[in-house]
Amino acid sequence: MKKIIFLWSVLFVFSACKNVENNTEETTKMPKQEFAIIIHGGAGTILKKNMSAEMESAYKQKLEEAIRVGYNILKNGGSSLDAVTKTINVMEDSPLFNAGKGAVFSNEGTNEHDASIMDGNTLNAGASAGTTTVKNPIDLARAVMDKSPHVMLSGKGADAFAKEQNLQIVDPDYFYTERRFKSLQNIKDKEKTELDHDTKVSFYDADIKDAKFGTVGCAALDKNGNLASGTSTGGMTNKRWGRIGDSPIIGAGTYANNNTCAVSSTGWGEYFIRGMVAYDISALMEYKGLSLKEASKEVIQNKLTKLGGTGGIVAIDINGNMVAEFNTAGMYRATMDDKGELTIGIYEQ
Incomplete structure (x- = not known):
């Protein structure tokens, strides 16, 4: 025996x-990527039947323009932090997205911006919330990280710090777009009639039927093996009381760690905060050994969905594997790997 x-x-x-x-x-x-980059321009009820060919083309062109900026930085040996910052700048400067120039309006008729960025190498991070005069909020988040002892600044103090750092300051009127202003008026009209007051939306586009989306973000891996991610948004149309969503909150809207991955979130911010979505993906990889794809699917399709939240993430791991995971009908997104292969998506595929 x-x-x-x-x-x-x-x-x-x-x-x-x-x-x-x-x-x-x-x-x-x-295969391990030498470098790679992934971006998003918001997630929501984005249906092809409601999208004109001209608008679809405009989004695709801007996504490609943005990601190629970051790709070229990475290809030339630049840092993932620089790639993330400059890529998001392109989307912030476009009225197509709910960030920077295209930011939505609050209940008071103002544009209030949130942003964050994180360095996966040092775990240093910077964020800003509720700013009204900074042309590129992601630049402010970067300045908070690099040039202050703090992680997050808000409101008038954040605007003042941006001015001290010689960031580009603009009149609040710069952020006015007729399309976004109409979205606010539509929601207020619905409030008055009490027919369809949906406080869940992070962005309502008056020109695209039933579309709800917002926020821009980027995650990147550079040639030195460093990860970084960043997120920028105008928040929620018709938001009140100085509401702040997940975008400027490290661990919810943005997270990066060289041991695991870099993540940028988009969607119904309150639920991303409650679920600490960005960090949770990293934690599942670090503590349970899940792959990026497995962790992202678990958090978005299971945890977030059960909580009642909608939205998605883009993420990249230390080997350059990239994931775009969402539980909505679509998400504006694009990827580029170290071979220069570009993919662009809008709808669920």
Whole structure:
């Protein structure tokens, strides 16, 4: 009997070692990107039947323009932080997205911006909330990270700090767009008639039927193996009382860690805060050994959905694997790898 038990033990150990060897071989064979970048321009009820060919083309062109800026920085040996910042700048300067120039209006008729950025190498981070005069909020988040002892600044203090740092300051009228202002008026009209007051939306586009989306973000891996991510938004149309969503909150809207991944979120911010969505993806990878794809799916399709939240994330891991995960009908998104292969998506595919 002892001999039989001994033989079974030997066979078990041999089999286990063989499996470990096979798994190691599979991992080794997985291609590793030298650098890569992924972006989003918001998630929501984005349906092809409601999108004109002209508008679809405009979004695709701007997504490509933005991601190529970051790609070229990475290709030339630049940092993931610079790639994230400059890529988001392009989307902030476009009226197509709910960030910077295209920011939505609050209940008071103002444009209030939130943004954050994180360095996966040092875990340093910067964020700003409720600013009204900073042309590119992601630049302010970067300045908070690089040039202050703090992580988050808000309101008038954040605007003042931006001015001290010689960031580009604009008159609040710069952020006015007729399309976004009409969206606010539509919601206020619905409030008055009490027909369809939906406080859940992070963005309502009057020109696209039933569209709800917002926020821009980017995650990148550079040639030095450093990850970074950033997020910028105008928040929620018709927001009140100085409401702040997930975008400027590290761990909810943005997270980066060289041990795991970099993540940028978009969607119904309150639920991303409650679920600490961006960090949760990293934690599942670090503590449970899940892949980026597995962790992202678990958090978005299971956890976030069960909480009642809608939206999505873009993320990249330390090997350059990229994921765009969302539980809505669509998400504006694009990726580029170290071979220069570009993919652009809008609808669920």
